Amino acid sequence: MPTATDVLRWGGREFAPGALAVMGIVNVTPDSFYDRGRHWGTSAAIDRVGEVLDEGADVVDIGGIKAAPGGEVTAAEELERVLPVVEGARANHPDAVISVDTWRADVADVVLRAGADVINDAWGGVDGDLAATVARHGAGYVCTHAGHQVPRTRPHRVWYDDIVGETTSYLVDLAERAVAAGVRRDGIAIDPAHDFGKNSRHSLQLTKHTDVLVATGWPVLMAMSRKDFVGEVLDLPPDDRLEGTLAATAVAAWLGAFMFRTHDVTATRRVLLTVAAIRGDQDLALGRRALA
């Protein structure tokens, strides 16, 4: 069974090789593709942080800008949205591992001061100062492959001679450059970023070959929740993509990915516990059947 080779340390948590974990999504946006403003506003978002932690999320990932194109959200506006939620989450949940989804170094700097533990650089390293900022704070860092897309642009007729190879080498290079910039080696995870700079077949291939990413030795995070590649397999809208997402989650977990960024924490946890039990890494919660 492929697994990452080293312990990942984020905030006060250690994620051992082979451990499975959930990153719960908290969007402080009025317009993200699935939740569409359900947790829009500081207090609603802080409440949502509590909910995803109660459901068993190991990490919360707070984001202030939807991925799709639309009206510009400046760094100041992004901070207006995200910072009070980070502060509130930290105050309410001193031990929680808090990640912030941003590509901007200046935003990262402020939220890390406010108590965030991890920066999820979901657009693949477009801000050359971000890694050094993360390093200064001793924080965790998610390296992603977004196919060289400008943030908040859609992929158009993207072609890869070797999607798995190109994504893997890009992520390894980004991770090594982060280390060179001073980021803790034990603070880095890699994410192939399904749908970002990719068509649905590319995302499916990356899922199928999760073991190639895992074989790099870097812990692999998968962000697949209700995305279009699931929707295009099933021809279903985001509301109806849970089962497809969970199928992809089970496959990727089996192949060695360790953390799953999701809108559906409880369901994802149940899938991961079952995968872990099949692998033999998780004992029964209840051992009665045919044993009485």
Place this chain on the structure above:
Amino acid sequence: MSNVTAVGFVPAAPLLVPAVAGGSAALDADLRDACRSVVTALCATEPDAIVVAAGWRESGSWPSDATWSFDGFGVARDVADDRPRLPWPLGIGAWLLDDVGCTCQRAYVAVAPDASADVAIGPPRVAVLTVGDGSARRTERAPGYLDERAEQFDATIAAAIREGDTASLRALDPSLAADLMCAGVPVWRWAIERLGAQSVTEARLLADTAPYGVGYFAGWWRLSG
């Protein structure tokens, strides 16, 4: 310079190829049929060769036996041979010729963004099939998001194809085209420059549509001798 018997217009949309579109291929059947009609119209002029031309990052040419591959879009082609593989926009044209059963001699020309393609076209009488489309910024759901200028820009293209208006098509602003993510302008300019003193004697616009926020056109021109 060769004599051009006809110019065809088809989109550079990978989803035209059913194997790429997968289960949704039927949704674009009308557009695909219009493109087939374009190829049929070109063949009917009995050219010595069909020259497939498409925009690409650099100019180049490929021989008649070159073939398509869409594996970079994640679609494997179960063909093991040594034929040269075309850049994918030219591959769309090649696939279309195969699909129609066109047995004409072929040549393939990649046109750089500056509309250059330093390629000699050998046969005396050729039909040119241009693979390119309008703006990819027609709607908020479009690949390039909405640009308010896109609809008028594409309307100009549609009118030029429908009317056989070479001057209007050639006059499209390349930098505006780039802003609007319009893949067709360089290849259309290149094709029109091949016409020299020839004029359009008959023009048809068979499709003018943007179901996914990208302007798709299918049409053809017959040229004077």
